[in-house]
Amino acid sequence: xxxxxxxxxILTSEMHEIRRLxxxxxxxxxxxxxxxxxxxxxxxxxxxRANELITIDSTxxxxxxxxxxxxxxxxxxxxxx
Numbered sequence: 001x002x003x004x005x006x007x008x009x010i011l012t013s014e015m016h017e018i019r020r021l022x023x024x025x026x027x028x029x030x031x032x033x034x035x036x037x038x039x040x041x042x043x044x045x046x047x048x049r050a051n052e053l054i055t056i057d058s059t060x061x062x063x064x065x066x067x068x069x070x071x072x073x074x075x076x077x078x079x080x081x
Contacts (some may be wrong), residue, residue, distance in 0.1 A: 010074040018067045025063060029056045 011019075036047045047053070 012070065012074060015067060015070050015074070018063055018070070022060065022063050022067065025056060025060045029053070029060060032056060 032049060032053050035049065036053065039047050
């Protein structure tokens, strides 16, 4: 067991759904970042989908914050050592 991980971690159905959305959002973000890298290899103008990347980053941040709030609520704020 890794330090900082609870053996009996509580995960609600909402938390499972948020995890799924996080994984999905990270995949979209990674694909868009690859597209952006390819864009800048042949273009000098601003990436045309930059606003979409900003939105995805904001969404990912909100999902992460919401998951942490739920985890703290269901599992306590102190981490077992």
